[in-house]
Amino acid sequence: MARPAEQRRVAQGLCARAACGREREAHGQLCEACRVQAADRAARRYEALRAGGKCPHCGTRDAAAGRLCVMCWFRNVASRRCGSAAHADMLRRKWVAQDGRCALTGIQMVPGDGASVDHIHPVSRGGAVADPDNLRWVLTEANAAKGTLDDATLFRMCRLILDGPIARAYALRDQGERAE
Numbered sequence: 001m002a003r004p005a006e007q008r009r010v011a012q013g014l015c016a017r018a019a020c021g022r023e024r025e026a027h028g029q030l031c032e033a034c035r036v037q038a039a040d041r042a043a044r045r046y047e048a049l050r051a052g053g054k055c056p057h058c059g060t061r062d063a064a065a066g067r068l069c070v071m072c073w074f075r076n077v078a079s080r081r082c083g084s085a086a087h088a089d090m091l092r093r094k095w096v097a098q099d100g101r102c103a104l105t106g107i108q109m110v111p112g113d114g115a116s117v118d119h120i121h122p123v124s125r126g127g128a129v130a131d132p133d134n135l136r137w138v139l140t141e142a143n144a145a146k147g148t149l150d151d152a153t154l155f156r157m158c159r160l161i162l163d164g165p166i167a168r169a170y171a172l173r174d175q176g177e178r179a180e
C-alpha cells in the first residue's frame, strides 16, 4: 500500500480502496467491510493453493516442508529465528553443510518436519541472533531439551539425568524385559 492516492485516502481517515469511500478502521488502512473481504479472499486463495499441492505462500513451487515449499520454509525459519527472511540462504547453506543431520544427535532431519535452528550461545544469554557461527540445525525436540542452556550445562544435565533415579529405574526395567 505505497501508492500515493491510497496514502492520501488513509491520511484523510478513509478506506485505502478506491471507490470505497467509507471511513477506515482506527488501526488499519481499510474499512471493516474491505478488511473482511480481503481476509476472506486471502483465505480462499490459500486453500485453493493448498488443495492444488502448491505452496500457499509463494503460490509457485510445490508444497513440502509441512505446508510451505522448502524455500518459503527456510525464509520463515530465518525470519522467526534470525530476525529476517534475508538469512534464508545462509540457513540453507548451513543445512547443506550439516548434510541435513541434527548437530546434537546426528539424526537425519526433514525440512519443515521437526527441524529447527539452535543458537549455540543462547540469545537470552547474549548470543548473536544471526551470526552463522552461532547457528546450527538440530531436531526441534533436542532444541526444546537444550532450551536456554549452553552446551556444557546441557551435557552435564544429560549425564546427571541418566545417572538419576528415574533413568536408572528405566534401565533396570529394560534389563528385566531383555532377561524375559
Ligand SMILES: [Zn+2]
Pocket (backbone or CB within 6 Å): 015, 016, 017, 020, 021, 022, 030, 031, 032, 033, 034, 035
Ligand atoms: Zn473499504
Ligand SMILES: [Zn+2]
Pocket (backbone or CB within 6 Å): 055, 056, 057, 058, 059, 060, 061, 068, 069, 070, 071, 072, 073
Ligand atoms: Zn513457497
